[in-house]
Structures are given as structure tokens and as C-alpha cells.
Amino acid sequence: MIYDKNKVELLRQRYPEGTRICVDSMDDYCPIERGTCGTVQFVDDAGTLHCKFDNRRTLGVIPDVDQFDKIDPEQTQTDEQTEEITETEDIEESEEMNMSM
Numbered sequence: 001m002i003y004d005k006n007k008v009e010l011l012r013q014r015y016p017e018g019t020r021i022c023v024d025s026m027d028d029y030c031p032i033e034r035g036t037c038g039t040v041q042f043v044d045d046a047g048t049l050h051c052k053f054d055n056r057r058t059l060g061v062i063p064d065v066d067q068f069d070k071i072d073p074e075q076t077q078t079d080e081q082t083e084e085i086t087e088t089e090d091i092e093e094s095e096e097m098n099m100s101m
Contacts, residue, residue, distance in 0.1 A: 012043045024067035
């Protein structure tokens with residue numbers, strides 16, 4: 001699918017380099033798994049979002065064909081903070097168990 005210049009420019013503004021996305025489904029012979037997140041590297045002249053995924057794969061994501069969500073940077077930060085809190089709690093629990101033994 002080839003987009004006009006205006007639509008490509010809108011995609012470049014909406015998905016600049018570094019934008020995080022999460023795949024819902026892909027129409028590809030070897031798709032990225034549902035729930036896999038990735039980082040947009042660039043948008044080409046056809047409007048394809050070229051991404052590097054957290055599973056180390058790279059693949060173009062085609063808007064209006066592939067289903068994906070843009071990840072809000074604030075949500076990502078919140079998720080990272082939640083992981084950090086969980087890891088801290090696990091360490092504290094482990095230390096408490098060692099002290100009681």
C-alpha cells in the first residue's frame with residue numbers, strides 16, 4: 001500500500017524515531033508475536049514503520065494492515081517503576097526471611 005506524501009508526513013509526525021509500539025496482530029508470513037513491543041526506527045516513503053522489537057527482530061509495520069498500539073511514554077515509565085518496586089519488594093522479603101532464620 002502506497003500512501004500520499006501528506007499521509008506519510010502525518011505518520012512520521014505521529015511515529016517519530018524512538019516511538020514505542022506494541023503489536024496486536026500482523027498480516028505477515030512470519031509475524032511478530034502479539035504483545036511484543038518495539039521501537040520505531042523510521043517511517044519510509046510508503047508509510048511503513050520500520051521497527052526494532054524487544055525480541056531482537058526487525059520488521060516493517062504497515063498501518064491499516066497490521067494492528068498495533070502506540071505506547072504512551074508515561075505508561076512505559078509507570079511500568080518500569082512498577083517493575084522496580086516489585087524487584088525491591090522481592091529483595092526485602094528475601095532479606096526478612098534470611099533474618100528470621
